[in-house]
Amino acid sequence: MPTQHFLNLLFFILLSCNTLTSISSSSSSEKEDTFDFVRPINPKLLGLNKKEKLSHLRFYWHDILSGKKPTSIKIIPPSLKLNTTTSFGLVNMFDDPLTLGPQLSSKLVGKAQGFYASASQDDFGLLMAMNLAFIEGKYNGSSITIMGRDLIFDKVREMPIVGGSGIFRFARGYALATTKWFDPKSYDAIVEYDVYVFHY
16 A cells, blocks of 8 residues: 555656646747747748839819718717817718719729718818728729828828738828819818829
8 A cells, every 4th residue: 555655756746747737838838829929921921022112193082972872971970069160070981982083974993981080179170091992903902091180171181191902012101182172062072182102
């Protein structure tokens, strides 16, 4: 019959083995999780061995709030609690056509999809967040994302490009917006966009 000393020794050995296995498993798991979450890779694997190029895109953005088929709709009205002259708090969602020329009948090259919100109590400054989703030629399926401040009554407004997809992966640059036509009754507008974007 085993002695108490032997049983104590056996228990200690089994406990030690179990602890070492747990530590080893935990350490291995942590190492694996860290590797899976962040790891350096060769940029060539993502096609980034090509030379970065700068492209200039020009098109016209049609924001239509009037008629039977508006492309921009109010989803949050300005707060009634504030006596604001800038419609502070207003949010509009849009799916606006982008055309090659200033006429709505001009060739469609894509859609601007996103929202703008009145984010200033002192002037007509919008927070603009949108994806420019292109359908033209080799750009079909690619997009550019813009997020920035749009002071709508300034002649020219500059907004940053924060990213892109497809041909415009790793995009960076800026967009210049110039209002070409505005109807003060319906708030319909046509805006010329000059987009300067670095991409691969």
